Every structure is written in structure tokens, then in C-alpha cells.
Amino acid sequence: MATKAKIGVLGASGYTGSELVRMLLRHPRAEIAMLTADRRAGQAMRSVFPQFSPFDLPTLVSIEGQDWSTAGLDLVFCALPHATTQKVLKDLLAKAPDTKVVDLSADFRLSDTSAYARWYGHEHHAPELQKEAVYGLAEIHKREIKKAQLVANPGCYTTCAQLPLIPLLKNKAIETDGIVVDAKSGMTGAGRSAKEAMLFSEVSEGFHAYGVGGHRHMAELDQEFSAAAGKEVIVSFTPHLVPMNRGILSTIYVQGRRGKTPEELHEILLNFYDKADFVHVLPFGETPQTRHVRGSNWTFIGVAKDRVPGRAIVISALDNLVKGASGQAIQNMNLMLGYPETMGIDQVALFP
Template sequence: MAERANIGILGASGYTGSELLRLLLRHPRIDIALLTADRRAGQTMRDVFPQFSPYALPRLVAIDDLDWPSTGVDLVFCALPHGTTQTVIDALLTAAPHVKVVDLSADFRLFDADAYARWYGHAHRAEALQREAVYGLVEVYREKIKGARLVANPGCYTTCAQLPLLPLIRAGAIAVDEIVIDAKSGVTGAGRAAKEANLFTEVSEGFHAYGVGHHRHMAELDQEFSKAAGRPVVPTFTPHLVPMNRGILSTIYVRGSAGQGAEELHAILVDAYADEPFVHVLPFGEMPQTRHVRGSNMTFIGVAKDRVAGRAIIGSALDNLAKGASGQAVQNMNLMLGYPETLGLEQVALFP
């Protein structure tokens, strides 16, 4: 374990890149050595995000101008769009195989090459690295992450759904063929690139579903739920866009198995997360709110009875830019570098 580490952020001009920088600036054992943003190359971070004006930071550079061995980085966060990320990381690790990588895109989350091609429309361009990558859901894969060179940070929707459901699936406590996930996300989940559908007048004063029946996060849910169950699991999942900046709220409907009621499901989750620093199970009957996790690395989970006997309603809330992306990525970084897992992530949610 190094006393300090030099860190790079690829794609620092996006929302997840800026969130990474916000968190890392307060990390006591990190030095920011490299920031990239191809369209903003030559500019400073204060030109892109004025909140960083007080801090001395490297100037933004283009990825193609980098000589990886001379950068001196120990770990790189990759906050680039899926598809292009796999070729960038392949080139990086070929030139500098000692560097560790936390990838925030979807490029290395699926371990099956055929599944990747089916969901993303092309063959994976770095299959050897796809096989090497470790899925970065810390509460499940903590020990594997500690020894990994390449970690695939989970998606925001999938993190919000997996944390409450995986312990129940592993315990055989719910009917896995009846899982319904109704999820809502803030607009930052769509990224910072200009898109007509994300204009204020297009998004405000409205609420709509999208990716209905074929959202790419379904592949991630299928993979992890099936692995936990030991057989194929295909949940119903529908995402919605809500006119707020940050946050994800998932309302999940399940049926208990073998006589398991809502109280028993709640007890399983309380036990599963009793020692986890970033997952909090609320008292039985209480539901989480996105405002209570905003800006933090926390996930709040609640369980309540349904009026239908044998069914339960589970609520899960997290900040899509923090525990759903950059906060979880820093959590992964801490494990990969041998630092305390909570280092730099202790901030309490910002409310109101």
C-alpha cells in the first residue's frame, strides 16, 4: 500500500468526472495528476466547472496526446461513454500494465461476450480484459476487488436494485420470477452532453418512462440476479425520468417464498447490512427518500407490507452520481489501493 497515490480522471468534464474530482479533493491520500477532456483540451477545470476555481489542478488534456508510461499515475478512473472506453483502456493497460483502472462505463460489466454483443450491438473490442474485469459492487465482491487491476463500476439503477434484492435472492426468501422494479432517476443520469430531450422545457413539469422493455441495465440485473439464484432470473424493470438533478428511487415488488413475510425479508436485510458503512436499512415500514441521501455515498433501504398477503414492497434510494457512480468508484479505488474503504466518503447527505 502506497502512502499516497497519483490519480487520473478520463472524462473529467462530465458529471461523473466532476463528482469524482469533488470527492477526491478531500481525500487525504490522493494527488490529482491527470485530467482529460478531449473537447475541452487546453482549458482548466474552472473553465468547465467554476466550483473548482480555488484549487490548483492539472490542465485538461486530450487522451490521444498522452504517453501513459510518463504520466506517473497509479490508478485511473475512466468516465467515458461506453463503446469507446474499451479501446482506451486496452491501449492504456498495454502501454502501462501496472496502472489500476476503475471504469464507470458499461463496457466491462457483462462477463459474457455474447450478452455484450446482443445488448450493445457490436462485439467487445477487448475480450481478454472483459474476462479479467471484476464487477465492482463492493458489498458483494469486496475481496475480489482488493486484488483487481480492472474494476467495472456498476450502473446506478442496478446498484439501487441489487443492494436490496441480492441478499433476499441468495437466502431463497423471494420468488425470483415475480420481481418488479419500478425505478426513477434524476436528469444527471443521462450525462452532460447536450440533448434535446433533456432541455428544461422537455423535462420539467413531467414524468415519463423510457427504455421500456429493453433498457441496457437489464442485462446487468439478469447477470447478477441469475448468479445469486443459481438459475436464470429475468426481472421486470422499468426506468423513469424525474425532473430533479440527482437521485434514484426504486420501488420494488416481491413475493416471499416458503412463508417469508415482509417482516422476515426486513430482518434478512438488517442482518446482511449490519456492518456495511454505506447501506442503511430503515426501521420496518419506513420508506427511503432521495433527499436523505443526496450528495452522500449512502443507500437507504426500506421494507413494508403489501396489502396482498405474502407480498412486500421494498424501497431503495441513492444518489446516482455518488453511490450510483463516482462515490462507489472511490470506494472501489480505496479497496484496490489498500486504503480504508470509507476514506474520503464520510460526508453526510446534504439536506435541505
């Protein structure tokens, strides 16, 4: 039997934390060695997430007081709030230079330290790590991820927008002006903090946009889209909240460049993801539904012809907690530790 890597999950009391535990419990090469949750330190994981009641898991501990140099962790998933992350990881990597890290926050996604300062309103606390960190969209940056010590796991909205758009931008197949990404997310994307606006009674039986016209996630999109296109690309992006738990669907409006037809855009995506383990391009004209990827690490992509000549509508769907967060994080772990890419994250979608 192969040895198991010792894994830590920092911030285990949120939804990305519980998703990591759900999948790691069935990962043949992972051992959950540490779970942290500052406000719930001392409690059993089952009291925070009763679904784990039948399982043996480490008691939740506080980050403060951990001696990273003796913890013997092979890899740490960091699911901590923005900014805290920078300080914790700086300390951890200094004390335990052999530990690898997959960070699920937005803190290390921008390679440009000045872009970070502009969007977040303050200097980065670990600028040298920010430069080293590899952006963890496995379908695009696989080679770098395999060699990385610190991987910045992409955001859920941005993963959903990048997977269909990056191949089109790389191929210079669409106009870079006028791209519209109309995105819709389930409620788990907003996390587990107790806010009035996230109560069931506020959210169910209704639909709305938020952060209209400007959203931090756009910094990540600008960086990756511009790199793919070889020129500055700024898209219109509006996030919405759907009364459901899981799933993101992006409806993307594009104009074919130099006469590229919707069918040709579809062909580009089909070829690009021909061998991808977790991206599935539907037959031309079919479009995906979030429910059909729920609980799985798949992204489904569809392309349809718009009735406005020359325009195509590209739609992508994924589970924000899996491919949009924890599944992608384990995919990155698999690459970093030399495991098969699909190990432990090959669950079939749960529908209905």
C-alpha cells in the same frame, strides 16, 4: 504524512468526472495528477465546472497523445463513453501494466462476451480484459475487488436494484418470477450531453417513463441476479425521469417464498448489511427518500408489507452520482489501494 496515490480522471468534463474531482480534492491519500476531456483540451477545469474556480487543478488534456508508460499514474478512473472505453483501456493497460483502473462505463460489466455482443450489437474490442474485469459492487464482491487491476463500476440503476434484491435472492427468500422494479432517476443520470429532451423546459414540471420494456442496463441485472439466485432471473424493469438533479429510487414488488413474511425479508437485509459502511436498512415499515442520501455514498433501504397477502414492497434510494457512480468508484479505489473503505467519501447527505 502518508504518500498520496497519483490519480487520473479520463473524461473529466462530465458529471461523474466532476464528482470524482469534488471528492478526490478532499481525499487525504489522493493527488489529482491528470484530467482529460478531449473536446475541452487546453482549458482550465474551472471553465468547464466553475465550482472548481478557487482550486488548483491540472489543465484538461486530450487522451490522444498521452504516454501512459511515463505518466506514473497509480490509478485511473475512466468515465468515457461506451466503446471508446474499450480501446483506451486496452492501450493504457498494455503501456502501463501497473496502473489500476476503475471503469465507470458499462463496457466491462458483463463477464460473458456473448451476452455483451447480444446486448450491444457488436463484438467486444478487449475480450481478454472483459474476462478479467471484476464487477465492482463492493458490498457483494469486496474480496475480488481488493485484488483486481480492472474494476467495472456498476451502473446507478443496477446498484440501486441489486443492493436490496441480492441478499433476498441469495437467501432464496423471494419468488424469482414476477419481480417488478419500478425505478425513478434524477436527470444527472442522463449525463451532460446537449439534447433537446434534456433541456430544463422539457423536463421540469413533468414525469415520464422511457425505454419501456427493454433497457441495456437489464443485462447487468440479469447477470448478477441470476448469479445470486443460482438460476435465471429476469425482472420487469421500467426507468422513469424525475425533475430533480440527483437520486434514484427503486420501488420493488416481491412475493415471499415459502411463506417468508415481509418482516422476515426485512430481517435478512438487516443482517446482511449489519456491518456495511454505506448501506442503511430502515426500521420495518419506513421507506427512504432520495433527498436524504443526496451527495452522500449511502444507500437507504426500507421494507413494507403490501396489503396483498404474501407480498412485500422494498424501496431503495441512493445518489446516482455518488453511490451510483463516483462515490462507489472511489470506494473501489480505496479497496484496491488498501485504504480504509470510507476514506474521502464519508460526507453526510446534503438536505435540504
